[in-house]
Amino acid sequence: MSIWEYANPVKFMRTSGAVLPWVIAAAVLSTVTGLVWGFLTPEDYKQGSTVKIVFLHVPAALMAINIWLMMLVTSLIWLIRRHHVSALAAKAAAPVGAVMTLIALITGAVWGQPMWGTWWEWDPRLTSFLILLLFYLGYMALWEAVENPDSAADLTGVLCLVGSVFALLSRYAVNFWNQGLHQGASLSLAPGERMAAVYRYPLYLSMAGFFLLFLALLLIRTRTEIRRRRLAALLARENRA
Amino acid sequence: MKALLIRDLRLATRAGGGFGLALAFFLIVCTLVPFGVGPEGGTLSRIAPGILWVGALLSCLLSLDRIFALDFEDGSLDLLATAPLPLEGAVAIKALAHWLVTGLPLALSAPVFALLLHLPGPAYPWLVASLVLGTPALSMLGAFGAAVTVGLRRGGLLLSLLVLPLYMPTLIFGAEAVRRGAVGAEAGTPLVFLAGITLATLALSPFAAAAALRVNLR
Numbered sequence: 001m002s003i004w005e006y007a008n009p010v011k012f013m014r015t016s017g018a019v020l021p022w023v024i025a026a027a028v029l030s031t032v033t034g035l036v037w038g039f040l041t042p043e044d045y046k047q048g049s050t051v052k053i054v055f056l057h058v059p060a061a062l063m064a065i066n067i068w069l070m071m072l073v074t075s076l077i078w079l080i081r082r083h084h085v086s087a088l089a090a091k092a093a094a095p096v097g098a099v100m101t102l103i104a105l106i107t108g109a110v111w112g113q114p115m116w117g118t119w120w121e122w123d124p125r126l127t128s129f130l131i132l133l134l135f136y137l138g139y140m141a142l143w144e145a146v147e148n149p150d151s152a153a154d155l156t157g158v159l160c161l162v163g164s165v166f167a168l169l170s171r172y173a174v175n176f177w178n179q180g181l182h183q184g185a186s187l188s189l190a191p192g193e194r195m196a197a198v199y200r201y202p203l204y205l206s207m208a209g210f211f212l213l214f215l216a217l218l219l220i221r222t223r224t225e226i227r228r229r230r231l232a233a234l235l236a237r238e239n240r241a
Numbered sequence: 242m243k244a245l246l247i248r249d250l251r252l253a254t255r256a257g258g259g260f261g262l263a264l265a266f267f268l269i270v271c272t273l274v275p276f277g278v279g280p281e282g283g284t285l286s287r288i289a290p291g292i293l294w295v296g297a298l299l300s301c302l303l304s305l306d307r308i309f310a311l312d313f314e315d316g317s318l319d320l321l322a323t324a325p326l327p328l329e330g331a332v333a334i335k336a337l338a339h340w341l342v343t344g345l346p347l348a349l350s351a352p353v354f355a356l357l358l359h360l361p362g363p364a365y366p367w368l369v370a371s372l373v374l375g376t377p378a379l380s381m382l383g384a385f386g387a388a389v390t391v392g393l394r395r396g397g398l399l400l401s402l403l404v405l406p407l408y409m410p411t412l413i414f415g416a417e418a419v420r421r422g423a424v425g426a427e428a429g430t431p432l433v434f435l436a437g438i439t440l441a442t443l444a445l446s447p448f449a450a451a452a453a454l455r456v457n458l459r
Contacts, residue, residue: 134406154456166407173410
């Protein structure tokens, strides 16, 4: 039993089909509970009711970065082991990541307006997220532009590797460029800096919810990609006959 | 390698090669900006470092798809790929040729354009230094972008979307160096970062670009 067995699309489809309903149920349950619980938390003494957007903002931002990381790993697996499901999973993850980045940017703007008095600030964190969004858009556009699916997987894989280096570099470059307005990390292991438990637990739950949501969307979208690939193969055979 | 470099330079400088296009575009940017923001010297000299760097970056972007597109169309790229010279080397040479015909003239003529934008006096050496150090990175990254999009119809548009986020760190450090130079602050640190980025792209981008070219030539 190893993870490479799932390179076989049949095996992947069977397993993911069996797991999918459970993942969807868990995702809906934890996301809804996390968000509703978060919404019902008491108002913060400093930020008032606006703090509640954190339950949407932080998990989305977390996933936005981690989805790119996952795409980096799957692209590497494709480039090294020619693992087709892996390439399709990277393709399937990109739009989800782009939407997560967009959610983080938009909720950040909505939160920033009352707190900082501005919708947008050229702050390192905000700016590097904007750059991340550009990377997602370029990555998706490249997938759409190349016709041969294997070439597309190769090119986007290389782009993802180069993009990762530069996403990291941009992160530190913009830090250097402008010291920011954005608050520090919302979660920290140091006890003094942690959020109060009232906020922390619903935040954990909604982070878990967003992760499961991503997993569910990823499985659904990867299955769609595999089916689309099969359809294309069948049509090609039909045309040859 | 030398023959390839000379060939590319000849192609670029002779009729129809587009040599000077980048410079003309740079001039256009520097002419348009004062009309856009108003001719007051104070405003212009404050935004001049950024405008000059953005202008240099855009005019570099303009000529990127020429790096491989013509050779791809007439098949000489296939010959290069099968030549004894490793494809990585060919990529590096072609990026170097691109830099020699766009980046270097831009860097050397930038003080003239800076004059149009009222760049403060102490910033001139920093402007030239930052462009000389930074534009090779633009050419190397551009060569990667051009290699990725070479087989595509409408590749040019996609090329700018792919390459623009990659240019961000170079732009930040380049403009920062000029800005610090303009106010007389210590500008060495951003220049060191800029040199670091350029060296890193010199080391890595030929491999990425060659990998992308091999996929496109398959």
